[in-house]
Amino acid sequence: MSEPLRHPLRRIVIAGGGTAGWMAAAALSRLCANGTTRVTLVESEEIGTVGVGEATIPPIKTFNAMLGIDEDAFLAATQGTFKLGIAFEGWHREGESYLHPFGAYGADIEGVKFHQIWLKLRAMGIPVPLADFNMAEVAARMGRFDRPTGDPRSALSQLDYAFHFDAGLYAAFLRRHAEARGVERLEGRIGQVLLHGETGFIEALRLEDGRLIDGDLFIDCTGFRALLIEGALGSGFEDWSHWLPCDRAVAVPCARAGGAAGPILPYTRSTARAAGWQWRIPLQHRTGNGMVYCSRYWSDDEASGTLLANLDAEPTGEPRLLRFTTGMRKQPWVKNCVALGLASGFMEPLESTSIHLVQIGISKLLALLPDRSFPAHERAEYNRLTAIQWAQIRDFLILHYKQNARGDAAFWQECAAMPVPETLERKIALFAGTGRLFRYDDELFTDANWTAVMTGQGIIPQAHDPLADALDGAALRDMTARMADAFRRTARAMPFHADFIARHCAA
């Protein structure tokens, strides 16, 4: 028999605001409706937030939809822009670039994946660019944007998108949402984490002013400090820096190039530099910039200097330095504490996954929300799924570094020579042979994502799948020419990105 309502959670305490904390608060606010569970967030205005990444990936639309957020209102409130992908400059070789767009490439033909058709055409001596067959990429290259339609016959239905926004404004936006739904916010600094003498569960947080905040479930959003999950509970950390050797970042905003009337590019740009890479994220009012680098190869001054020398416009603030170790908590859920955001681990924002990791942590927590008996099953399943999801993203990031042909710098040579996880090795081998891709465990990145980065990083399969042999080459050539034409014509009919924003969601 079921044992309902014996021990529903009375209070969930979120330690730390910032993007992770307020995302959690907004999502958990729905529990306040049950009349039993209180949700409390403790944060201090004295502690700055890191503002994990200002670029996102398409699943964030699901998170916003779950909260019932109006997309235009959210973009206006966060100086947001649309994102169709990421341009990678110089990642394979200096002077080469590719775009990793959202959404699929072309259409499969008679069960044969489109990128296999593309490979067959290449083998026939018809080297059509893969880039011509992705709606988001074709639009991004023209600086245009439109929302996709639901009509599957239209090329526009193939388009997928995400956002760039100011993470601080997003947190403030979510705070209003959460507080309106009953989440209580306390101002204060956490001084001490009090554990139960026998069970070792967290009983309460003591604030520096002496106030005690007790609770049943604690969510650690205290950033790199990881006060609860590591400081009090000693989860342990799995270090991945031998695969992802960058360990510092410096960030600086600059003005919007061309002023308020300037164009806004609908994509993130990532440019490889001698010992790391530089990001550029266009917002409505400014451009976010930063350099992720490896301190073994570059001093902080070298990194800042290179960053400041490569901005589109005047910097509008001082460079801010950040130190990190790439990896994840061995157990993101320990006893009655779940870590989200930087407290749960760090992976560089190369594929804009920081906010996504918070999001999937929240959705797993909602699906596995425990009661006060805290059965081991929920914890085990949360930790099992988290480990799988993190490792999949980790592998995708490693691919960018491993497959470089930049002989120009020691950093890149070290990356090209490093051994990679067996899971990634297998993926590369399968793709390098016949362009085959298999998606494991509902992983975040699809065939299209892997194809974009594998080919962008110079892995062109030796042969196409024998399945494509059965298709008539001449017919394929004509069919794909019509397909590319449809993408091109559809993109040309879209408004420019800046015009679309001005019309729908100007801040």
Place this chain on the structure above:
Amino acid sequence: MAAFGSGAFGALPRSGPAERVAISGGGLCGWLAACLLARHLPHLRIVVHPASADEETRPDRSLGVPLAAEVLLPGDLEHIAAAGLRGGDLIRHCRGSFMLGTALTGWRAAGGPAFVPFGEIGAPLGPVPFHQIVAAARARGHDVNMANYALGALCAQTGRFAPPRSDDASVLSTLSFGLAVESDALRRLLRDDALAHGVQHGEAVADPASLCAAADLVIDARGAPEAWSENGGEQGGEDWSALMPFDRALVAKRAEPGTPPPPPPPYAHLSALAEGWQGFVPLAGAMTETLVFAAAAPPAEVTGALPEAHRLAPGRSAAAWQGAIVRMGAAAQQHDPVAGLQLHLALADVVRLIALFPANADCAVEAAEYNRQWRERSDCAFDYTVLRLARNGAKGAVWDRLRAAALPHRTAYRHDLYAANGRIALHDGEVFETPGWVMQFEALGIRPRRPDALAMTVPDMAITAHFEAIRKAMLAGVAKLPPHGAVLAEVCA
């Protein structure tokens, strides 16, 4: 893992795409592979070699137990269609009958028969899955029969069914169905189709390894070996008899009386007996029957028929693809057929080989990936089968022993997680998604101890309204459907 062509089986290294495929065993598994390979990869030269000169007269063990009828799951039909085979032909030539799920009698200690439908159950309420809504309603004292919110179950109850039209926007478009087919007729259909697509008959060969000299790739489709491990089995093979203890199966097919015979019900039926289980799969105009038990403790009524019983030896090989030989169907693994997955697993093998068909002679990468995926699918089928056998409420000494048996970690984890909070732990290689697992647990009498916290935030009235809306839409949809028998008659006309 030895590379293709230079492995332990003696074939010479060569370059260029694999083109010559030899299939050992002309049973259902062998011709299934021949037919689908020939249709998807027309450049192959495929030869099917019987495993013995009198193979045609022996029972076909290539999928495992030589069942009189096999079942294609909903996803399987998509693979059949993708190969260009028509569902209508299967119905016409193989006495086909639509399948909407399985009725289970005697598998739970209380609560009577249960129905495990294909497809979705109910609909989620916001972010809360339907089965968690049901658990919340039950926790508040409501008596909810989950099958009442499954379209497949409602169709099965009323005997109404038609495949949804692609332009149907109603609730009917979510209807998920499989197909029951006569095993031997399916084998003949696939054989004829394969021959029409250029596949050739070869001479009888007992040892598939001897085919390596004249082929780039050899498929072993001869059925299960005598043993999987120890005494004569291969190193690293697994014997599953501890959790799948039944080692004998009797199969039968009888014509349904009457002219014309009554239309077949659109579902299978599975009864737990004190000494084993009995399954019924309907065909057009016939009923097929399977009785599975242990030779050491047979049901009293079958002692006279023991010599006719087919041997069942659950277990699996260490790796399906070794060197230039790919073992498919029961040659690679055999499960107790209680979950009805024999044909599904063989088809999955064929589909996997097509997806990974080597483009050149060095196929070590493909073989390793094939084995990884084969093992994952095998693990998932194992868990589904073992939980049905070892975590049910059936009455009898053999069931008591099975319930007391320790389960492998992953299998136990699935059970314990669901029993705790109704959460389904999904892995790569699943045969069934969340609804299939939930309905199996329901049918076995396993319910979550604690409802989902999120579901408990949904007010009672909202749940009641949600249930009513679903039920109303489903009943309205089902009422529009014709009787199952009429649809079959129309296909065959």
